[in-house]
Structure formats: structure tokens, C-alpha cells
Amino acid sequence: xxxxxxVMPKMGESIIEATITRWLKEVGEQVEEDDPIVEIATDKVDxxxxxxxxxxxxERLFEEGDVVEIGKVIAIIETEGGEDVxxxxxxxxxxxxxxxxxxxxxxxxxxxxxQPFDTDYxxxxxxxxxxxxxxxxxxxxxxxELDAIKGSGKDGRVTKRDVLGFLDKREKGATAKPAAPxxxxxxxxxxxxxxxxxxxTSDGDEVIEMDRMxxxxxxHMVMSKRVSPHVxxxxxxxxxxxxxxxxxxxxxxxxxxxxxxxxxxxxxEAAAKVLKEYPRVNASxxxxxxxxxxxxxxxxxxxxxxxxxxxxxxxxxxxxxxxGITKDVNDLAVRARENRLQPDExxxxxxxxxxxxxxxxxxxxxxISQPQVAILGVGAIRKKPVVIETTEGDVIxxxxxxxxxxxxDHRVVDGALGGMYLRRLKEVLENFDVNQSI
Numbered sequence: 001x002x003x004x005x006x007v008m009p010k011m012g013e014s015i016i017e018a019t020i021t022r023w024l025k026e027v028g029e030q031v032e033e034d035d036p037i038v039e040i041a042t043d044k045v046d047x048x049x050x051x052x053x054x055x056x057x058x059e060r061l062f063e064e065g066d067v068v069e070i071g072k073v074i075a076i077i078e079t080e081g082g083e084d085v086x087x088x089x090x091x092x093x094x095x096x097x098x099x100x101x102x103x104x105x106x107x108x109x110x111x112x113x114x115q116p117f118d119t120d121y122x123x124x125x126x127x128x129x130x131x132x133x134x135x136x137x138x139x140x141x142x143x144x145e146l147d148a149i150k151g152s153g154k155d156g157r158v159t160k161r162d163v164l165g166f167l168d169k170r171e172k173g174a175t176a177k178p179a180a181p182x183x184x185x186x187x188x189x190x191x192x193x194x195x196x197x198x199x200x201t202s203d204g205d206e207v208i209e210m211d212r213m214x215x216x217x218x219x220h221m222v223m224s225k226r227v228s229p230h231v232x233x234x235x236x237x238x239x240x241x242x243x244x245x246x247x248x249x250x251x252x253x254x255x256x257x258x259x260x261x262x263x264x265x266x267x268x269e270a271a272a273k274v275l276k277e278y279p280r281v282n283a284s285x286x287x288x289x290x291x292x293x294x295x296x297x298x299x300x301x302x303x304x305x306x307x308x309x310x311x312x313x314x315x316x317x318x319x320x321x322x323x324g325i326t327k328d329v330n331d332l333a334v335r336a337r338e339n340r341l342q343p344d345e346x347x348x349x350x351x352x353x354x355x356x357x358x359x360x361x362x363x364x365x366x367x368i369s370q371p372q373v374a375i376l377g378v379g380a381i382r383k384k385p386v387v388i389e390t391t392e393g394d395v396i397x398x399x400x401x402x403x404x405x406x407x408x409d410h411r412v413v414d415g416a417l418g419g420m421y422l423r424r425l426k427e428v429l430e431n432f433d434v435n436q437s438i
Contacts, residue, residue: 004053004077006037008068015343016160017069018042021212025057037075040068041212042343055079135163213308224370228409232365235422237429239381240400242266245434253438257327261438264300265326267378268353270428272296272317275351278421281413282350284371290412299349299369300329302336303358310336311369313349323438357381363403373413374421377405 008018022039025031036048037057055077062074136146141163149166151158201207210218246261253261275282275296284291296318299311312332317325335341351372356364357380366375381402388397404425408418 002079003058004055004079005073006049006051006075006077008040008070008072008074009049010070015042015070017067018047020062020064020066020068020074022064023060024048027057027060029057031055031057031077047342049074051077053077053079132158132160132163135160139163139167141166211306211308213310217309220370221367224367227370228368228373229411230365230368230407231410231413231415231418232405232407233415233418233422234363234403234405235419235426237402237404237426238386238399239263239402239429239432241434242429242432243381243400245432245436249438259327259330261326262329263357263381264353264355264378265322265329266432267355267376267429268298268300268314268317268329269320269322269325270425270432271351271353271376272298273428274421274425276318277424278417280417281374281408281421283373283412284350285373285409285412286371293350295348295350297348297350299346299352299372300332301352301354301366302333304339305337310341310346311349311352312336312341312345313347315348322436326438352376353378357402363405365405366407368407368409373409373411374418375407376425377407379403379405 018040019042020038021041023037024039025035025037031037031051032054033052034050037051038049040047040049057075058078059076060074061072061076062068068074132146135141145166146158146163149158149162152162242263246263246266250261253259279292280290282293282296284293295316297313297315298317299313301309301311304310312335314325314328314332320328332341332345335345349369349372352366352369352375354364354366354375355378356362357378360380362382363379364377366377368375379402381400383398384401385396386399386401387394388399404422406418406422
């Protein structure tokens with residue numbers, strides 16, 4: 001009998017670990033090729049790892065709830081034949097190579113240290129992945145030094161790349177190890193905590209624990225409100241021409257493509273066009289630096305059947321035509337509802353659109369998705385009596401009206417810029433080319 005080592009697969013450029021949420025196969029259970037073996041979670045995406053071979057589950061190396069580095073072996077599958085099969089995943093080879101490079105760097109001599117450095121990383125208030133901890137211990141990086149490294153990962157998390165960059169600077173003399181303090185320094189003043197008021201329950205109340213995704217959404221929303229001073233501007237748009245055009249083409253489009261055309265791709269196409277004209281709205285803030293994003297990657301907030309929210313990202317929207325955007329919107333929406341998105345498909349957004357009109361809401365004040373600086377809210381389309389200017393005077397007509405709301409980060413986007421973006425977006429939508437085909 002041979003054995004196959006099932007590894008945690010690579011799931012995106014910035015993903016270094018994943019959580020095992022549920023084992024689908026027990027030890028001793030027979031599996032066939034492509035049978036799902038385990039469910040894993042990273043950021044907002046849940047995925048299944050299928051078996052690459054036929055065999056029997058011989059051993060499970062991690063428990064449910066464990067956080068596992070990409071490339072680590074998580075299970076052993078016993079296969080027919082006398083030879084072991086399988087090879088390390090590309091991510092495992094890459095991680096191994098970088099770790100070896102890190103280990104090959106000369107460690108500082110013990111006699112140069114005035115006192116042993118603290119390597120009990122469990123004392124830190126920050127989260128460090130097992131890989132970061134292993135490299136830090138191997139390279140004699142103290143907990144104090146590790147705490148001082150600026151993290152480039154999600155929510156400021158220190159990544160493997162950050163640690164190797166620190167080692168490179170230290171080797172070149174750019175970062176010297178601090179001498180042990182002769183006196184214990186006074187702890188820095190902690191920021192004031194915002195205390196949540198006490199919550200009481202009454203007879204008949206139902207208490208439900210948040211699931212993992214809801215906890216992450218809650219944390220991200222609270223963080224965004226603390227990071228960005230939010231301002232929201234509104235404008236109404238006459239989308240009668242768009243409504244009439246869609247009504248004209250939707251039947252033929254459904255027959256030809258086998259899928260529907262909604263208003264969302266039209267709004268995303270227009271939003272991307274105006275972002276190219278106002279690049280500061282397609283930006284991020286890093287301390288006192290403003291990063292104008294070259295790419296226009298628009299996140300599309302999507303409600304899930306379980307009541308949670310996910311934001312798949314359409315990449316390079318400004319380079320696609322309306323048909324391409326429509327295909328992407330439909331594909332991502334379907335796979336979001338079916339929990340089949342890949343981790344890379346919810347990352348890299350530079351701007352976000354959320355459609356309040358899907359639930360018949362007139363408008364809303366959305367929360368910015370960090371580290372972006374703006375989010376566009378699209379309200380319900382309603383027929384309204386409006387004043388129409390003609391060469392013969394003003395008349396009252398029935399038009400399809402929609403309210404757009406733009407929430408923006410007042411650190412870099414002022415009311416004037418936010419207003420100009422909305423006004424230009426209104427112009428683009430109201431001058432929609434009704435003679436175009438799709």
C-alpha cells in the first residue's frame with residue numbers, strides 16, 4: 001500500500017493560512033477521486049478540499065478549528081500500490097524555499113545580546129501565524145521587535161514577507177536590535193475603550209451566537225467607522241432611458257445568452273468610467289500617503305441566503321464592455337449564493353457598489369469597505385411625476401427616478417469631490433446610449 005499526503009492548497013497571493021471548519025470524512029473511510037474531504041475557511045470564503053486520489057483516510061493531522069499554513073500536510077490517504085504518491089504543492093515548495101532562505105541568514109551572536117530576548121509571542125496583543133512565529137524563533141527575533149514590525153496583511157497582520165523584509169534590513173544594518181533597557185519603560189497609554197452598554201434578556205428572548213462570517217462582518221464594519229470619517233452625499237438620477245433600453249433588449253439577451261441582464265452591470269460600467277476621471281475616489285490611504293489605484297476593481301455587495309453579506313470583486317472593469325461586465329456580474333452573483341467563490345475573487349477591490357434597490361429601499365448610507373475610500377449606494381427605481389423642461393415651457397411627466405448615495409472618507413475626499421463624482425455619474429447615466437447593442 002502507498003500513501004498520499006493531502007496538503008492545504010494555495011488559495012490566493014495573500015493567503016498564508018486557513019481554518020479547518022469541518023471534516024467530511026472519518027479515519028478509515030473510503031474516498032474516491034474528487035470526493036470532498038474537508039471544509040476550510042479563509043477570510044469570508046468557505047471552500048472544500050477534494051481528494052485527488054482513490055483510497056482510504058489513514059490519518060487526520062489537524063482538528064476542526066485548527067489554523068493551518070498553506071502547504072502543510074493535513075491528512076494521509078492510503079492508496080493502492082506500493083509507492084507513495086503525490087508531491088508538495090507549489091505553495092509548499094515556495095514556502096519551504098523562503099523559509100530555508102530565512103534560516104540561511106546569519107543569526108546574531110549570543111554574546112552581542114545584553115540579555116535574552118523575549119520569544120514568548122503568546123504575550124503579544126497581536127495575532128501571529130504559526131509560520132511567522134517559527135521564522136521569528138529561528139532568526140532570534142524578539143517579541144518586542146516582532147510587535148514593532150508594520151504588518152502589510154489584512155487588518156495590519158504581520159506576514160511572512162514582512163518578517164523576511166525585517167531580516168533583510170537587519171542583515172544590512174538598517175535595523176539594529178535594541179539594547180536591553182536598563183529600566184523598565186512605562187507602558188504606553190492605551191486608547192480609550194468604548195464600552196458597550198450592558199444587555200439584559202427577558203423571558204422568551206432567543207439568544208443566537210453569531211456565525212464566523214457575521215463576526216467578521218461586524219468587526220470589519222466597526223473598524224471602518226473608526227478608521228474613516230464617513231460623509232454621505234446624495235443625488236437623484238433620471239434613468240428612464242436605461243429602463244426602456246433594458247426592457248427592449250432583455251428578452252433577446254435571455255434567449256441568446258441564457259441569462260438575464262440587470263441594471264447592476266450598467267451602473268458598474270458607468271461608475272468605472274467616472275472613476276477614471278476622478279482617481280482620488282479610486283484610492284486608499286496609508287498614513288499620510290494617498291494611493292491612487294491604477295486598476296479599477298469594483299466590489300459588488302451581494303446578500304447571501306443565510307442573511308450574511310459578501311463582496312465579490314470585478315477586476316479591471318474599465319477595460320471591459322457591457323457584455324463582459326454583465327457576464328462577470330451574473331457569474332459572481334450565482335457563485336456567491338452557492339458558496340463557490342475563490343478567495344482571490346473577494347480581494348483587491350478599489351471601489352464598491354451596493355444595491356439597496358434590490359430590497360426596494362429608496363437609498364442608504366453604506367459603510368466604506370477598507371482600505372477603499374468610497375462606496376456607491378444604488379436605490380430603488382420608482383416612477384415619479386417630475387418637471388420636464390421643454391422649448392415650449394415646463395411640463396409634468398412620469399419618469400423613472402433613482403437616488404444614488406456616495407459614502408466617502410473625508411480624510412481625502414471632500415464634499416466638493418464627492419459631489420463632482422456624483423454629478424458626473426448622473427450625467428453619464430442620463431445620457432446612456434439607447435442605440436447600443438449588447
